[in-house]
Amino acid sequence: MTSRLIRNIGYRVGALLAPEHCRGCGAPLVDGAAPVCPVCVGELFSALPSELDVGAGARGVRNGEVDGCSCCGRELLAEQGICTRCRDADLSLRGHRTLGAYRGLLRTLVKDFKASGDRRLARLFAQRAALVVRAAERQDAVICPVPARPNARRERGFDPALRFAQELAGELDMKLERLLLRPTGVPQKQRNRQERLADPIPGLSLSESGRAFACRTGRTQAALLIDDVFTTGATLDRCSRVLLEAGIETVGAISVARD
Ligand SMILES: [Zn+2]
Numbered sequence: 001m002t003s004r005l006i007r008n009i010g011y012r013v014g015a016l017l018a019p020e021h022c023r024g025c026g027a028p029l030v031d032g033a034a035p036v037c038p039v040c041v042g043e044l045f046s047a048l049p050s051e052l053d054v055g056a057g058a059r060g061v062r063n064g065e066v067d068g069c070s071c072c073g074r075e076l077l078a079e080q081g082i083c084t085r086c087r088d089a090d091l092s093l094r095g096h097r098t099l100g101a102y103r104g105l106l107r108t109l110v111k112d113f114k115a116s117g118d119r120r121l122a123r124l125f126a127q128r129a130a131l132v133v134r135a136a137e138r139q140d141a142v143i144c145p146v147p148a149r150p151n152a153r154r155e156r157g158f159d160p161a162l163r164f165a166q167e168l169a170g171e172l173d174m175k176l177e178r179l180l181l182r183p184t185g186v187p188q189k190q191r192n193r194q195e196r197l198a199d200p201i202p203g204l205s206l207s208e209s210g211r212a213f214a215c216r217t218g219r220t221q222a223a224l225l226i227d228d229v230f231t232t233g234a235t236l237d238r239c240s241r242v243l244l245e246a247g248i249e250t251v252g253a254i255s256v257a258r259d
């Protein structure tokens with residue numbers, strides 16, 4: 001505790017000379033490693049979601065962990081495993097973890113990341129997400145980003161989910177494979193709510209490497225889907241279904257924030 005306090009004071013003193021400021025508290029930043037100070041990072045991620053067996057759903061909860069709905073990650077009330085909301089929406093996604101609720105500083109940072117593509121934020125999220133994935137499960141699994149709408153990628157010049165996935169693959173020393181293919185189709189805005197709920201990603205299919213992965217024998221075929229913001233869960237659910245229907249044995253998912 002004392003050493004942490006000294007580190008924090010040392011950090012603050014050193015920070016007085018630096019030009020960039022923390023997005024959380026406004027304190028000057030010592031180095032450019034992240035756009036947010038270590039104190040705010042500590043507060044931002046004070047509770048870890050429970051550890052994830054890729055695709056195997058929830059496991060025992062460690063000290064300080066928050067266990068929630070295996071599908072959306074929300075806190076469970078009297079429910080077991082899956083919340084009523086996800087059950088009613090008939091979501092088949094299991095083993096999804098999110099780093100926190102989409103509000104406050106996390107919301108600011110995610111919005112920042114989606115607008116700028118700041119790799120330091122991708123690394124910050126990835127370092128945190130890496131703590132959630134159970135080590136023993138990593139070897140057989142590949143990381144698969146939720147494919148962006150082709151237009152969105154063109155407009156932004158980068159793909160937030162892919163960027164986060166790349167950093168996480170580096171952190172976990174896991175292979176990244178784009179298992180899914182999203183065709184250029186009707187823009188989401190031209191589809192009504194019912195159509196979007198029924199099929200959130202029309203034409204989503206396995207990519208060539210997805211087909212090769214589904215045919216892989218001898219090792220467990222496990223995929224860890226990666227997305228930036230979890231909203232209704234329909235997109236991740238659709239991706240998970242396509243992978244499972246192709247014969248991929250287990251599918252888990254991680255998102256940065258849950259809206
Ligand atoms: Zn701060």
Ligand SMILES: [Zn+2]
Pocket residue numbers: 069070071072073074082083084085086087
């Ligand atoms: Zn839920």
